[in-house]
Amino acid sequence: MPSSPFPPPEPPSPNGPSGLTREARVTAALIDLADTLVDDFDPAEFFYRVAEYCMELLDIGDAGVMLALPDRPLHLVASSSERVRLVELFELDASEGPCCTAFKEATPVDHVINGRTPPHWPRFTARAHRAGYTSVHATPIRLRKVTIGVLNLFRRTPGTLLEADRHLARALADATAISLLQQTTLDQHRTVRAQLETALVTRTIIEQAKGFLTARHETDPDTAFHRMRAHARHHHLRLADLARDIVDGTISLPPPPGTGHASAT
Incomplete structure (x- = not known):
């Protein structure tokens, strides 16, 4: 029987579920997210798949996707669990936190939650700490030069997101934006605004x-x-x-x- 062309599976992560090889999982995820040129494209299902791939591929405990219509505030459109959904809704209601800042400044934001140093966003930090999270990495979703949302990545074990995972998070955010753009071109009467409104x-x-x-x-x-x-x-x-x-x-x-x-x- 021929040997597998892939390296052995990676060990389980304490922050999230493990899968097969990282290379195979990344390739499959990017191909799947790019497959939006279909007539029955479902924006809601698509954004939940984005959150699921973040969970499968990154060393995190929970993930969420926030989007915003042009000149409108952020809204939560997908989350990996009820626990993170409540934390992110609190963040949006309080209008403070790494995800809000990443969206406003169009740049990735890291936030460590250790209960010792004075928090940058005290209300959000206290709420996230009670939910069991130790750090957050927020990556903006950019469509050309416009920021349309944020990927929110929550860890439950000490330490920030590794550099390799930061690059992959950026790739997943870019794939999300590109997929929305290419699906929009399928029908010239449909716009990104319409897609976001639907979601x-x-x-x-x-x-x-x-x-x-x-x-x-x-x-x-x-x-x-x-x-x-x-x-x-x-x-x-x-x-x-x-x-x-x-x-x-x-x-x-x-x-x-x-x-x-x-x-x-």
Whole structure:
């Protein structure tokens, strides 16, 4: 049997899940993110894939994606967990933190959370510290010379992001921007603004559906969301369309195994 052309898998990271070889994972991620020239492009699903690839490829514990319409404030459009979602919503509400600064100044920002040195953003730092994070790296998403969002990378173990991971985070941010641009060219009537508006609107619908499933099945928000995404992928549905149907009552998802609820029709 021929030997594998790839080096052995990397050891697990204490900050996030491990995968196969780094080279293979990076290549697959960039190819997948570039594959947006399709008629049924789903912005909501795309941004969640960006967050997932950050988790898979970088030595981090959580990731989030923020976007902004022209001359409008940042909005959270994707996050890897409920814990980081709440921290990032707090950051946006407080209008302070590394992600907000990275967006305003169009430059990467590192922020260490150690509970000893006076924090640069006291309210955000206290909230992130309570959530168990030790540092944040924020990388702006730039479309040509315009900053349209930020990749937010949270670590749970001491130390800042390694230099190799900084470069890869920059590549993922660039791939995100380029993918949005090339998908826009598929239809001259569609614009980046329209894409961002769609992402922001569908984010609200997805959160409503997630809350509905959380309450109905008595589960946690992360489980509810992952089940919704799995159902959408299995049945080849757009995530936003499934979320609308759940909120409208058109589609009912069965409860998670072992919850004791009867299966939905």
